[in-house]
Amino acid sequence: MSETKQQVLFVTKSDLSGTAGHNIATKAIVTAFARSERINFTVVCPEPRDEFPTEVSDAISSRTYLSERPTKPTLSQRGIGVIDMLQTLRTVITTEQPDLMIARMNSVFLSPPVLATYYDIPYALLSRGTAYKSLRFSSILTQIYKYNVRAAAEVYVASNEIKQDTDRLRKPAQSEATFLPNAVDPDQFFPTEKTVARSTIDLVEDSEFVIGFVGSMKPYHRIDHLIRSLDHVDHSKNITLLLIGDGSELDHYKQLAEDMRVSDQVVFTGFVPHTEVSTYISACDILYGVSDQDSATPVKIFEYLACARPVIARNIDELSFINNQNLGRLVTRDPEAVGTAIEELWDIDPSHRQAMGNRGREYVKENRTWDAAVDRILDDFL
Numbered sequence: 001m002s003e004t005k006q007q008v009l010f011v012t013k014s015d016l017s018g019t020a021g022h023n024i025a026t027k028a029i030v031t032a033f034a035r036s037e038r039i040n041f042t043v044v045c046p047e048p049r050d051e052f053p054t055e056v057s058d059a060i061s062s063r064t065y066l067s068e069r070p071t072k073p074t075l076s077q078r079g080i081g082v083i084d085m086l087q088t089l090r091t092v093i094t095t096e097q098p099d100l101m102i103a104r105m106n107s108v109f110l111s112p113p114v115l116a117t118y119y120d121i122p123y124a125l126l127s128r129g130t131a132y133k134s135l136r137f138s139s140i141l142t143q144i145y146k147y148n149v150r151a152a153a154e155v156y157v158a159s160n161e162i163k164q165d166t167d168r169l170r171k172p173a174q175s176e177a178t179f180l181p182n183a184v185d186p187d188q189f190f191p192t193e194k195t196v197a198r199s200t201i202d203l204v205e206d207s208e209f210v211i212g213f214v215g216s217m218k219p220y221h222r223i224d225h226l227i228r229s230l231d232h233v234d235h236s237k238n239i240t241l242l243l244i245g246d247g248s249e250l251d252h253y254k255q256l257a258e259d260m261r262v263s264d265q266v267v268f269t270g271f272v273p274h275t276e277v278s279t280y281i282s283a284c285d286i287l288y289g290v291s292d293q294d295s296a297t298p299v300k301i302f303e304y305l306a307c308a309r310p311v312i313a314r315n316i317d318e319l320s321f322i323n324n325q326n327l328g329r330l331v332t333r334d335p336e337a338v339g340t341a342i343e344e345l346w347d348i349d350p351s352h353r354q355a356m357g358n359r360g361r362e363y364v365k366e367n368r369t370w371d372a373a374v375d376r377i378l379d380d381f382l
Helices: 022-034 075-096 111-116 138-151 160-169 194-200 224-232 250-259 274-282 298-304 337-346 348-368 370-381
Strands: 006-011 041-045 062-066 099-104 123-127 154-157 211-213 238-242 265-272 284-288 310-312 326-331
Touching: 006 022, 006 075, 006 310, 022 099, 022 298, 022 370, 041 075, 062 075, 075 111, 099 111, 111 123, 111 138, 123 138, 123 370, 138 348, 154 160, 154 326, 154 370, 160 348, 194 274, 211 224, 211 274, 224 238, 224 250, 224 337, 250 265, 274 298, 284 298, 284 337, 298 310, 298 348, 310 337, 326 337
Parallel strands: 006 041, 006 099, 041 062, 099 123, 123 154, 211 238, 211 284, 238 265, 284 310, 310 326
Antiparallel strands: none
């Protein structure tokens, strides 16, 4: 006689078809839950602006869409959104009767903890950022976050900073938050032989030493530091930057490259579909992931490592394994420090650099996969 699967409900306000980092990370988490053979899985999410991801739709039991919301909602529109989510969630709960509700925290998130408490459903909260203290009306948002963490049986956080905040907000009798860093699906991000990848994308030559970046062109990704690092690198080393992505600062970075007279060393690709990103990563010798964000481990770091490429990342505790495992270089947010790291990695014998990349892929396969993160959560409840 087969064992009855538990019913799990996942709630998010992220568009699962979106291309920003938080959208992609949420889709990866949802996909990992949908793959699990331990559960029946239902999703409540916004109606996607693009096509709903097939890897999710093919595996979930059902999905329900929230009403479309403006990109920059007013206070009254946020209130309407809360009511809409309350009504939608209540309908789903009475229909599906979930054994567990999991929610990815949003800045204004009231309905999930209210209904989880009312219907006595175990509530797991995924807290991946610090919007509760970095956006406007932070005092109100912090109270909303406090309500969520106190309603949750378990809170899973992406950084030590969020853990410290969360533990301070929890009731004394509650357990501490669990550190659950960002991760990757190594079946989606995998290495391609470098010359094959370069031939496929046809943007860089085999003779070039290529430093790549993948992500949105926004100030906090410090692309300016990467471009400025070229002033601190030996010009005879034939270095090229391959900058993959689109965003608000793209024109600014193009102008910066022109002003520095390094435009011939910088390739801007614009938007690249996420399914093709691993090929672009594989075309690089090393990858750059230094960020101003204190509140999470960048997903891109694990995508780089899964593609067996060494990384240059910011020196924070959550990324200390990069030094410990010799997977690249950790640096301060400074162009000269980035330039020094590039020089050091350039000087390494190519076979040793490839071995560094291979260690990175093995590390994430063993320690940083979304499937393992999902199993960790399910083990706590089911």
